[in-house]
Amino acid sequence: MKIINSLKYIIPFLLIFVLNAFALSNEEKSKKLDELLAKSRDNFINLNEKYFDLLLTTPRDYHTIVLATATSPQIKCEPCRELLPEFLAVANSWNQKDKRVYFAIIDYQNGRNIFKKLKIQNVPNVLYFKPDQGTVNPEFYDLPRHGLGAEELIKFVIKKTGFEFELQRPTDYTQYIYNGMIIITVIVCILYALKYFKEIVVNKRNWMILTVSVIFLMISGFMWVHIRHPPNNGVSKSKVEFFVSGFQQQYGVESQIILVIYVLIAFSILYLSEKVKDVKNEHIRRISIYIALSVFFICFSLILRIFFIKSQAYPFKLLF
Template structure:
């Protein structure tokens, strides 16, 4: 009698389990290669019983929420699931799901008691109906662009399944490249003499060299190596253009300092080379005063920024502006 009861329970669990066919229908209804979890289906998909493994990304891509990692890994996640779906149209026992707070389903996040994202939950096959907060494994979400490689390696290690990534064809980029090449060849054919003048122009190459010097001496490579953000927000949600300390800086800092250096360089060049050649003495005197004043103002701003970055730096000129 007990054996019969156990068999009936197992059979009932098997019948009630969400099948691959049902998961495929939910995936198709979501309009992509993964299941979009909604208020009406997340219990059915995640609570079990189920016959497949479901890798679930819990994220928030709305820029107002400020989760930069969520925004960075969103395209990588789509590439991953598209690649799997392309090679395994029937699912092959592995499905992907996503719940995005930006799509307006806070009930899912409340049910899972989440207070931060992104999260990667993996629900394995089970014959039992379990609460959403149980029966899953948490996989690490790397805070960088290796998200796809990390998940592919973890799937191979823990699930024994191989994912071959397929790079999507960028038709837009191809069209732009072809169009640009054709436009360049047309311009080269019809305006070759102007190209020769540009290529042999000392002024153009000198300006380009100065531009590179300004960019690289103000920390462009530092920003790329450290992966620094372009801009940040303060506690009040307002844009923050500078951060204190010599070991960190924002991308916009590089542009601001480059602009100040550039204006200083131009003002000095005009002061030394152009101003003395002006015929009218009054105009020359006025231009010289203007350029000297501009140099003092720009250098004062530069020193204020340096004082903000280097706590304790004692020198300054005019207290006309500070990044604080």
């Protein structure tokens, strides 16, 4: 009994001793980490394999959020590039120095083994490591569902760490200045143009070209591409694919192809309905009419053919 009783007193001392030892190592570690942190302009640590182990050695009393990414140009990772500034916006919004949260970035180039160890199959990924937990079983941020926006990412960080903080995007004054400059230049240009190039500005033809091209862009689905950001073209079975089947889907390149076809059709019709009158030579006129008609029919058949790819139930076709 006595021994147990004495243990009662000893244990706290022992604990203090042990904790002290850890604290020391922790202090060293955090010093090192802060040094690393100071290296980068933003609030994150650029990891490689060595630093990764340092950052994630147990015990640790801090939360760690790691962005696993691949920014090298060989790996054409478009979402990686988009996610990086968003991640940095979240990292830079962190302002409570007393509560410890580390933000870090690991690039595939610097830490292939780490990717292997953590079983990260795809990039980008955001991982969260709890305090006092090994490097295994990090919690993954559900990127496909929440998207690449910082607004959603910060919610994840708040929820996991339990610390409230608000997203502070650095006010981008350059954007305002940039926009202001553009507006001013445009106004100045218009005034200048009105003064010196009045004929160009009030020229009916220029306005017509502008209007008609805007209409062409709209009817060939460029607005959809602008809003939805689809991939430019697809690849299926290692073959380049230009058209995706499905009615409310399209690749970026589709709009361009359709635009060209529409323009050709419009020009052939325009030729037939107007320009053909001005051709004096009868033979040339005859041949040109035939050419315009065949361009029209080929293009129109093409449209029907492409539309068949989009919607398999479509029953009509013309030449092919």
